[in-house]
Amino acid sequence: MATDSQRVAQAFERHYAQYDTDAVVQRHVAARLDEAIGRFCPGLSVRRALEIGIGTGFLTRLIAQRYPEADWWFNDLSPAAFDWIPADLSRVQTLPGDAEHLPYPDGLDLIAAASALQWFDNLGAFFSKAFRVMNPGGLLAVASFAAGHFRELSALQPTPLRYPEAHALADWAEHAGFRVLLCEGWTETLLFPTMRALLHHLRCTGVNGRSTAAIRTPAQLRRFEELYREQSRLPADGHLPLSYCPVILLAFKPEHTAPANFVTAPPPDFC
Template identity: 30%
Template sequence: MRGAVMMDKSAMSVNKSQVARRFAQAHHSYLQHAVIQQQICQQLVRLMQSHLTSRKLGRVFEIGCGTGALTRALEQHFQVQQLLLNDLYPEVQQQLFSTSRTEWWIGDAEQIAFPEQLDMLISSSALQWMQNLQQLFAKIAHALKPSGYLCFSSFGPDNLKEIKALTGQGLDYFSLPELRRCLESQGFEIVYLSETVKTLAFEHPRQVLQHLKATGVTGTASGHRWTKHSLQQFYQAYRQFSRLNVAGQQEYLLSYHPIYCIARSTG
């Protein structure tokens, strides 16, 4: 392994089987409610259009394809010769149209063997679930051809900060500088790296919880059980994250902190 930057987040103890179960349960509601995640996919592909020299791609491997928002955006704007798709749970295969150009690689991306000689690896809103990102980047670097591209979006420390502040539940996200160091330690050249914060507004805190459940983002809520009393406490405490909209009505905010990256293998 190149470099000495340690990026092991195993202490956060992500239960991958629970994550898979929560996303599988939210599979049919995800498309309707995951507005931010779909916007992120579109933005990632726009960045790829701006920073890649060719619209023709050979072998492309996607980690965490989910309902296929990134997959469809990629195929709309690029010519892909072979598409290899990964996710934790097999139900995703029902949502995406498979062709002779498509192969499925179901399982935990940190555990399964990767296809080799890849021209590109892509991922959107999935890498934040990885427990040892440096090890995964080393695995990706090995799977990519020389000068192959790694194009992904993940989330930064301010992601869902309101939920973590009130419940203590959430992931330990990597900051942009940490991601840069981790990528460079594995021999990647950073082509593009940026971050932003997007905010959703809801009429009531219960809708915040419904939104999270509908998008499967409750995969870290290990052992957390709501009671009538704790819900009321949560609703009351969430007022600190509210504001008045232009109509003078109170709305409750939820933050997303996407990070976008395009990197090139130098191996």
């Protein structure tokens, strides 16, 4: 099913003020992606960089501090995302709109995206476009969500939610021409006291899932919570789990050999 980018943007804009508080997993993902960049690419020189889906700046603040001399292009679907950019980030151009379909600037040394690629319909095309505009030796640092993500919600749908296997990101990157440094997935489970609290969390993090679209009355909410507990084998008074399955990928555009400023990773660890 094709993603309605306007609907996604509106969902984020309605709850933009709450996103920083509620998007705890997305904050963890951004920190882990930034840490991986520092660990595997300690000597990376970045003059021109693009971040896709800056949101409230979880990743932006970290990597902009890591590469303060870079010329930055910041992208987001929502115009509100550009309002928080501080004045001391002066070498910034904004690139509003759907990053899956926008042209990217040429000659990039870094393309980064945290918790944005899950909204793309054609990840293979994204990796190919990223490869074309990147300088040799440049780094692609992205995070998304993989199979098993929101598994509890997916189990209640006639058509399950579809997320790629974690290794698929590495496969797409390599098919486009990149060399993979790291592909790492894990699971984080959040707990909520009620279904109302769980759905509030989804709304505040920009998710308007098909699985909850039919919940319009208190009776429907109670029945949905009953089904949720039954399929998870939970007691009537237990907390409700919601599983996130993030995956991060680091890959570089090769020259003739791997650049000396990259650290060779151990074998990929998939969730």
